[in-house]
Amino acid sequence: MITRLIALVVALACLFGPVRSSMARDAAGAPHVLTLRQVLDAVAAAHPQLEAARERVRGAEGDALAARGGFDPQLRVRGQYAPIGAFANGRFDVELRQPTPLWGLQVYGGWRLGLGDFAVYDLRAKTASGGEVRAGVSLPLWQGGPIDRRRADLQVTDLGRRAAGADVDVRLLELERAAARAYWAWVGAGLRLAVQQRLLALAEDRDAALRRQVAAGNTPEVEGLENRRAILERKGRLVAAERALEQAALELARHLRDDGGAMVVPMADRLPPAFPEPPAADPLEAALSDALARRPELRRVLLQRDAAQVEVHLARNNLSPRIDLDAYVAKDLGLVAPEYRYLLPAEFVAGISIELPLPLRIARGKLRRAKADRARLDAELRWMTDVVAVELRDAHSALVAAHARVTLAREQLQVAHALEQAERRRFELGDSTLLFVNLREQAAADAAAQELDALTDYHRAAADLRVAAGRPP
Known part of the structure; x- marks a missing residue:
């Protein structure tokens, strides 16, 4: 045998x-x-x-790991140079933005440089010789505050x-x-x-x-x-x-x-x-x-049911209007011509934006789908x-x-x-x-x-x- x-x-x-x-x-x-x-x-x-x-x-x-990457710092760089034209100028802007899990808060800082001739309606693009440094925060007050796609x-x-x-x-x-x-x-x-x-x-x-x-x-x-x-x-x-x-x-x-x-x-x-x-x-x-x-x-x-509940929470939050608060401080560095001395003092700017798709079909449809998954x-x-x-x-x-x-x-x-x-x-x-x-x-x-x-x-x-x-x- x-x-x-x-x-x-x-x-x-x-x-x-x-x-x-x-x-x-x-x-x-x-x-x-x-x-x-x-x-x-x-x-x-x-x-x-x-x-x-x-x-x-x-x-x-x-x-x-990919989801944690949603909170990676984001570096954005833009540059523009116009040597020929009615207003010969050059612009350069670099910004580092950091999303956080704290109520959707984002913090950012940057530096920009704008030299040359600018139209009257475009004078905000001009800076002192050392450029302008800025730091600010962006905070969602309603939609995206309790939860957003990154945290979900x-x-x-x-x-x-x-x-x-x-x-x-x-x-x-x-x-x-x-x-x-x-x-x-x-x-x-x-x-x-x-x-x-x-x-x-x-x-x-x-x-x-x-x-x-x-x-x-x-x-x-x-x-x-x-x-x-x-x-x-x-x-x-x-x-x-x-x-x-x-x-x-x-x-x-x-x-x-x-x-x-x-x-x-x-x-x-x-x-x-x-x-x-x-x-x-x-x-x-x-x-x-x-x-x-x-x-x-x-x-x-x-x-899996807990994950479906997270999607329900997110979908419900997306039914809310998007109200974002943005505030920053900025300061020009270096030298300027006498007529542009108004650029040198530090400035503080705060703004608010409101966005609401009126029919809300996307948000309502996603909420219905999330509830169905949870019930299943x-x-x-x-x-x-x-x-x-x-x-x-x-x-x-x-x-x-x-x-x-x-x-x-x-x-x-x-x-x-x-x-x-x-x-x-x-x-x-x-x-x-x-x-x-x-x-x-x-x-x-x-x-x-x-x-x-x-x-x-x-x-x-x-x-x-x-x-x-x-x-x-």
Whole structure:
């Protein structure tokens, strides 16, 4: 069977690229038992789908960085030179403007130079020989005061970054759940294979003795034929069990990866010797309240809802008239001709501007859209809360049922083993036939397989329940 697995792994490596078998060994050369913790660590470290989710977080971090760029200082430079014409002059203006998150306040400072001849209506462009320095503030009094696009983008992108992080947690839980289910299916398949191997070994161990007894005339020939029939039947069951283990190992390899991200097919020698003992399920009530606080899907939708609320706040503010206050002080430096001495004193200028699109269709339309997005997310949150509750109750019910099945399967296995041993003693005393012995042995093997199926279902249900509660399996 191990040879089959090795051949299958080699074929996969040739056909599909970097797939390898697990060969972890301890210092003495014995293979390490593969644990669920190792599988989950491999998922968290190198699973491609998880890496894709993390790239979305990096993309959201880039959006947040771009939003912070809305508060970068802005440098503006303008120059103009007219050497020929009615008024030969030159102009140069440089301004540095800094937006702030404080009520939309912007501060700015600049320097301009205007030399030459200017028309009477353009004398404000003229400066002293050293130019004019200025500093001022611009403050929105209504629209753009409580919130503006820059500050909304800061909040929305920060919430988007956190929502992307919650999406990584969602994907990780999904992958860990799938990995845990695949791991327990692999363990169950390996232990069922061991049951079939033991069943075949019983028939093969009897075969040589039966052949001698038939040849000596002490046992009817039909008993030897019955044993050989049982051997062939059990070999067929063994082949099917080997195939099931190979299939389970390949399914687990989708989640088990090395440090480089290549799939690792676990070998049969890394199977644990038995399932862990299944404890009884905890009460459901505490898990339900815990799940609503832990599930990353709910956290993601809550963050998206908060982002939609920011857009509603912005859209409502944009319905207000835009009233901006601008004030600055300026001072010319250097020398001027006597007729332009009025340029030298410092000046203070304050102004106000009002702007209001009368139909407000853009603002009203954006507010309607923002409210619709918020209502949609509210509905999704209610639905997901119900889904979480149903998933948790279903997983808890499955766990309770699986635990009961394990108890019943173990009782059935004890009875089947007792019948098997009793039938074997009757056969040794000549009171039974090998047909009945084989039937009892097969019934005991079936009971062992049912116990393993129940244990597999139990541990998979336990993983489902922990994931439904927002915890790693």
